[in-house]
Amino acid sequence: MIRILLADDEHLIRGAMAALLSLEDDLDVVAQAATGAEALATARAVRPDVAVIDLQMPDLDGVAVAQALGAELPECGTMIVTSHGRPGHLKRALAAGVRGFLPKTVSSDVLATVVRTVHTGGRYVDPALAAEAISAGDSPLTPREADVLELALEGAPVDEIARRASLSPGTVRNYLSSAVGKTGASNRHEAARFARAKGWI
Amino acid sequence: MIRILLADDEHLIRGAMAALLSLEDDLDVVAQAATGAEALATARAVRPDVAVIDLQMPDLDGVAVAQALGAELPECGTMIVTSHGRPGHLKRALAAGVRGFLPKTVSSDVLATVVRTVHTGGRYVDPALAAEAISAGDSPLTPREADVLELALEGAPVDEIARRASLSPGTVRNYLSSAVGKTGASNRHEAARFARAKGWI
């Protein structure tokens, strides 16, 4: 019997997934959590075999939870399910030791199968998401460029970005300019959106 | 027996919701759809009593489907479930004749209850979302300002917005400036983000 921890902030979905997984004879949902912190605390208490974690949650996101889980409970396989699969998430997740990565568009059969795969030490990444991640390529941005672009995402003016990044406004403009060139965008906002879509920031 | 049409692009969630709803004796999920267009086509064929529709779907969004459904099948109650409830959506949905509006964070009990409420002609809006919508207030933007701001959302330069809106660049800048003033933002990108958060665009 595979003991599963389910973490998702959407009650409806979490309950529903639990119902589906429990239909399988060899799967048992032993705990549920609605936030990242709750998921961690619960995992420490029940020590599940597999943790199925939603990517976006109120406090810690799925990747952060996976990271902590990998350090504390190495015997627990971690997999992530998500609604909006952006390429960068997949990369970060794999780096955090996640062994399964699925969009919520898959059927419950696939979900159950992947739970089993992860439990036996295997890996599974949704083919479509993998293809996207590959086509997105590696980030051409330097770390600072990425930092600055991330701050630019919210539409802040240069001066504020400079303050927040502890840089001079001139330097910020240089990085932004460079990032705009690398992304082929026509201004920093477009560049920021592009980089976000690619998962670079 | 209440006959339900379920539309959601996420297989996992749709299947799971179907499973949950089917546990209720008086509810019967008679059809499912993965896109807005499919939902409409299916609704025409099976004529359900209640349509439970996800807000964000690949083609038509939930509100568009609800609108069409209200016109074609007035006897069919429409309700919307959503992951990210932005205030504007709720307003648009109610205007489109939707009688139930829920976040996916509710429990399955509530979902079932609301399905019954909608079926008997009642209305139900999640209290938290309603409060948000009220606190967001009405849009202070004129229709054109909203149009222009929406185009600005993607970070396009003024000239492109002008082309897309068939306005002169000067006029676009005036609207943008006015919108920036009304939102209290320090530039149009911030204004656009703000307006989007409030559901004004």
Add this chain to the structure above:
DNA sequence: GCACCCCCATGACATCTGTCATGGAGAACT
């Protein structure tokens, strides 16, 4: 009719941004 709004436009001005040239400090590699 008149006041009041929204729509659309133009011109002028100050400021903000994007781009480029330049340069120094420090790390990594040959």
Add this chain to the structure above:
DNA sequence: AGTTCTCCATGACAGATGTCATGGGGGTGC
């Protein structure tokens, strides 16, 4: 030791943007 890269910074300039004044056309309400 030299090359090359990133990181940080400054200055200068063109072009984009934000702001304001101004004005005509059209609709609504009193």
